Amino acid sequence: MRKWIFPIFLVFGVLLVACSTDTSVETEQTKVRVGIRSSELRTWEYVKEQASKEGIEIEIVNFSSAYDPNQALIEGDIDINAFQHVAYLDSFNENTNSEIVPIGTTIIAPLGLYSSKYEAVSDIPDGAQIAVPNDAPNWGRALLLLQEAGLLTVVADFDGLGGKDKIKDNPKNIEIVPVDSANTPRVMEDTAGSIINNGVSLEAGLTLKDALIYENQTSKPYINVIAARKQDKENETFQKIVKIYQSDNTATFIEETYKGNYLPTSITLEELSTYKETYSNN
Template sequence: MFVKKIVPALAVSLAALMAGTAANAEKLSVAATPVPHAELLELVKPVLAKDGVELDIKVFTDYVQPNQQVADGQIDVNFFQHKPYLDSFNKEHKTKLVTVGLVHVEPFGAYSSKIKDTKDLKDGALIALPNDPSNGARALLLLQKQGLIKLKDPSNILATSRDIAENPKKLKFRELEAATLPRILPDVDLALINTNYALEAGLNPVKDALFIEGSDSPYANIVVTTEARKDDPAVKKLVKALNSPETRKFIADQYKGAIVPAF
């Protein structure tokens, strides 16, 4: 009789303890684009729960709202961008968002549904670029590396099409929102696409890109928050989880070179 009474009592105590732990967990909201950022956050969500942090993942499909909502205090942290983009955003919007950790690199690639090799790119071909300053320049730098154009300043990470010094094929450029680029592939000869949007569209950067950045790319994706939250223990726990050996293995197994760890 004693055992029968103590077991239910113990179960009730454990349930109460677990409920109390959940109630005391610190909530941390994170804005992210779907692939691979939200996938990586889903991976570390259970780990953080055990460490007293309840992760609330907010998925966005654009590059503006994740920063704006963190700057406005509506969301705690975001994970979707690289530092050149953050620097450009801070300057344009007069925000003061800061980097708190590096996670991975998404090698930027060029895709086409019309040609299989850049040597088949005709004179006057139409090239689609992202319309934000940092990714637009990143695309131009990659085109320069392929010998298709030459910039006035070969290292300018904020170059625009107006900074092209040499364009032997007389390529034409069309600047569009980054998220729309996979959808307009049939309408252009070549599109320079961020890997997260390529993956969402079912493109394999390793197999489908005509050319792609190397793993030495300086455009590592970062975790970003406000100056006031940069030393928050919950934020530090998030970065630690994203920089864990388990996350590194998941990146290698899941994306097979389409993205590579930056830690």
């Protein structure tokens, strides 16, 4: 009899452990580390709250301009990030030989031309200095905005990337001054105007209403995205987060919170992939 007692208790113990383990797996939340910049903190706090209702625990990792959330994603410090438009992401991948992919669209944050000296684009004098972000995608984006403003014309084969060699005609002899994007608001006093990314302008207390001109909201290359490592593109938890972000409730929250400065944008990844066609239309 005693020979059977120990095996029976052993089997019973294993079953108890298995049942206990199964229960913990069912109730345990899935944790996802999301890298962002502070300009969209309120949106992600809202998404975090909504995700918790679906058993997803989001940890928001807020990066300063000194550290690139793409690098953090590559190194595994975060699981996904949401801070960049698709043109910037493609440029990063090309320059670093990385494979980060968009998994969903979020917003358009229109870039604007701001000035503390002039009230209209037409007031900007010949030979004036205009500051632009110095990273290639946003520099190119700035040139398209200046073209829309009638201050210059980009080359026929424009590829969306910036550079002084990308200017075809410059009738007012505007001097382009590339600076770090975080410093674009600070140089407004020293220039005729400064082209400032939306998130940076909000942090500086500026809104689109303060801009002399800002981008058309349909600028496809500058749609912001949630991004992940290529191998995680189909991750079901990440896709649930995308769905929460693209919900009507989140769109309403963004519109009310940011007073129209951020425009919720939901298009398919297939449509997003054709963004370079925008350049050939200019």
